[in-house]
Amino acid sequence: LAKTTQPISMDSYEGQEVNITCSHNNIATNDYITWYQQFPSQGPRFIIQGYKTKVTNEVASLFIPADRKSSTLSLPRVSLSDTAVYYCLVGDWYNNNDMRFGAGTRLTVKP
């Protein structure tokens, strides 16, 4: 089971790009990297998933270096509503028991 390490908290301002990095040194060959966003008193919500290189969707980009020992979630031009906790999960999705969350990164966006 790949363990993940993220910064506990980050601050940003509206309109800035935010990059949150996750370390996963013992990632396995079959593991994918998935990021979730969670608002208070709600369940986490899927943001993006990748295996290697770069993935982009309408809300974020995910950068994964060749060694896959880390990944970076990039949120372009954040707004106040992006204030949330962001979690990085690493696992083999054919093994449902890999669905374990770490401490996450609490992002605070200021006006």
Place this chain on the structure above:
Amino acid sequence: ETGVTQTPRHLVMGMTNKKSLKCEQHLGHNAMYWYKQSAKKPLELMFVYNFKEQTENNSVPSRFSPECPNSSHLFLHLHTLQPEDSALYLCASSQSTGELFFGEGSRLTVL
């Protein structure tokens, strides 16, 4: 609306009560999960069911008893709980892609 519905949304119970939390998913997924989230703590994986079979019990006390009668429904039966069991209980489902779909959660308060 994620396709995962949890009831009740709020529950207050005494330590001697017996209650149940219900989760229903309308997504055709084969895996369902219970997570516990205490105040300002990461999500803790409690139970995993895959095709109605329990595949993970993360050292959860026996006062929590899961039941999965079919792939669409998941219950968490509660009895003789302790005040420290007060938390947000989140249900999720997934298919083999690794994307978890969470319900809104059931906020439990044990008096």
